[in-house]
Amino acid sequence: MSLTFHGQELLSDTTLELNSGRRYGLIGLNGTGKSMLLSAIGNREVPIPEHIDIYHLTREMPPSERTALRCVMEVDKQRTMLEREAERLAHEDAECEKLLEIFERLEELDADKAEVRASRILHGLGFTPAMQRKKLKDFSGGWRMRVALARALFIRPFMLLLDEPTNHLDLDACVWLEEELKSFKRILVLISHSQDFLNGVCTNIIHMHNRKLKYYTGNYDQYVKTRLELEENQMKRFHWEQDQIAHMKNYIARFGHGSAKLARQAQSKEKTLQKMMASGLTEKVVHDKTLSFFFPSCGTIPPPVIMVQNVSFRYSNDGPLIYKNLEFGIDLDTRVALVGPNGAGKSTLLKLLTGELLPTDGMIRKHSHVKIGRYHQHLQEQLDLDLSPLEYMMKCYPEIKEKEEMRKIIGRYGLTGKQQVSPIRNLSDGQKCRVCFAWLAWQTPHMLFLDEPTNHLDIETIDALADAINDFEGGMMLVSHDFRLIQQVAQEIWVCEKQTITKWKGDILSYKEHLKSKLIDDDPQLTKQMHNV
Structure with missing residues (x-):
């Protein structure tokens, strides 16, 4: 598959493979297109068998008069779909295992058990009994996001797509969610920046890198170990090939026009070299660009501060x-x-x-x-979205007159080239965070x-x-x-x-x-x- 977004190629000629019973952690640098890939799967822009239902958690539940508990239990659409699917499979005399799984899910959605299950999930995500009966319109966006997450867990779809599900959770709810997801039996694809969470939940890792999807077995720690070993072997092979090429080229240059015997050997080496080139050489390992943040020296003040x-x-x-x-x-x-x-x-x-x-x-x-410099979730709201990061920082810190000096400062926070001069509204959430860090640090x-x-x-x-x-x-x-x-x-x-x-x-x-x-x-x-x- 290939994936393009606004003319930018995010994936090129790669393979997407998801198996039942696996829990995948989708990782890669900010801006590589992880969320776009999840949307493409969620919108069925890639061929997915119809009997596989997908729940893609993208946004919080809208404010309404319904209670949190009622909102989680309202899955009639889901029940109807499963009943239709069970009927189709029974009619086709299909695999017994699939039918059993559907009956198991229908049982889970049974009205008698539904309230207990919905209440248990909401409790795990931090809702007290009183909050479960509160109307959605009385909750903040963060809490309505938790309701949407509770719905996803309640429905237990065949394929569950979660993009940063821990962003609105405290540590207690993160631990509960980790325990809940590690028993998910179908297909889970999860984007998370928390290594600890990926370690606890995932059976596999998909690394989105250089417009390709690379697959690793095991959790995040296992992925790091395997990737290091593979890269080490790749570099050994790369150096060996480069040495061989240099040696052959040198031989051809020295003896290509010598005595008949030496010339023949040189021609033979030239053929070997051409074959090597034609069959494809090992690529050099290119590491993701890592950045270093920086908080300038603040000087000392005596305690108590x-x-x-x-x-x-x-x-x-x-x-x-x-x-x-x-x-x-x-x-x-x-x-x-x-x-x-x-x-x-x-x-x-x-x-x-x-x-x-x-x-x-x-x-x-x-x-x-x-x-005191306080970083918080609403800091992005104070950014002037029409200005570029460079203009915004020059406006906030007029004492820095030189554009080049300010460019260097912003570069320390991972904003380079075009990103420094594009309007802030065109930046990803991760890049906007970096503008906030640059602003905060220079106080x-x-x-x-x-x-x-x-x-x-x-x-x-x-x-x-x-x-x-x-x-x-x-x-x-x-x-x-x-x-x-x-x-x-x-x-x-x-x-x-x-x-x-x-x-x-x-x-x-x-x-x-x-x-x-x-x-x-x-x-x-x-x-x-x-x-x-």
Whole structure:
């Protein structure tokens, strides 16, 4: 197959192969066309047998009067389709296995069991019983996205296509989803920037690279290992061939016009060389361009940088208390990841520390010279979409007069050539994130507050971000659903829960194990699934 989008060739003469019972992780750099490939499959622009139903999770559920629970259970269309298919297969006297699978799915969609199953899935994705009965129009986009994800899991289609399903989830829901998907029996194709998640769910990896699809068996770690071995062997072969060619060319040049015997040998070598060239030479391994992020030197300020003294906070006078009597300090050597369920107040805490919100009680004292850079999901909304990244940065930092100097600065964040001068609205989400990082870094903050910085970034960019954070001289507080990033940069884990903050005694992976064991206690269905797996 080949795939073209707006005249740009994303795939050229490659093979798409998906097998039942496999869970594929689709990976590749930002902008290679992973989401476009998923859309092409979802829209059946590639030949897919009709009996295979596809659910492609693309957007959140629209606001409506229906409750979250009702929305997940409404699958009558699905039931009708399956009944028709069962009838057709029975009529054709088709394979027994296919029929059994359809009857199994019809049983799952049975109205008596439907409510229990729908409720269990919503609970796993963070919905309390009260929230399950709340109308969709009363939820934010992120929560409506979770409802759409719950529908996909409830329907259990023959082919499930998920594009960054963890983007709107907290760590608890990520762990639940990982456990849920690792028992998916049909075809799953998943785009994710979280290596940890890919490791937990995938049986195979598809790498989209150089307009081709390359297939690897095993999870993400296995893919990295196999790819390194293959590339090593490829380079050995490449060097051997190049040495042979150089040797033969040298011989032909020296003895091609010598004595009859030597000339004959030279002609023979020339024929061997032509054969080698005709049968195709081994290509040199070309690595994906990796970039390095950079946070400029911020200088030092003596501790304490920020002191939180007896702070309590609620959003309104009669609203629930989010925090009660918080007491802690942070300095330039702070490296903390904030974890805890959705709604526990992780983002709220960062807003309190920056001064965007004021405590209801208590006091937050900040050093008079401290500069705080906060990265959050709505930072993209402040970009001027009609300007190019170069124009936008020149406008924000007028003290940098030279265009060439600004080009170099933006280049540090992986925006090169045309991307620097195209209107920001034409950039992908991942590229817009990079403009935000460039803008943030050049404020030279002493403290970095990063709220879900990995959404829309590819794996390579996340690694570059981790390196830059580790090289940064200032302090850092992180909210993320990416276990691997937390593992790379955080020295302490703080759990936000029940109006307070407690330090976790182990690392982030021991916290993940704690969440898993909590899930098992909570959800007997998962215990059974884990046992089966």
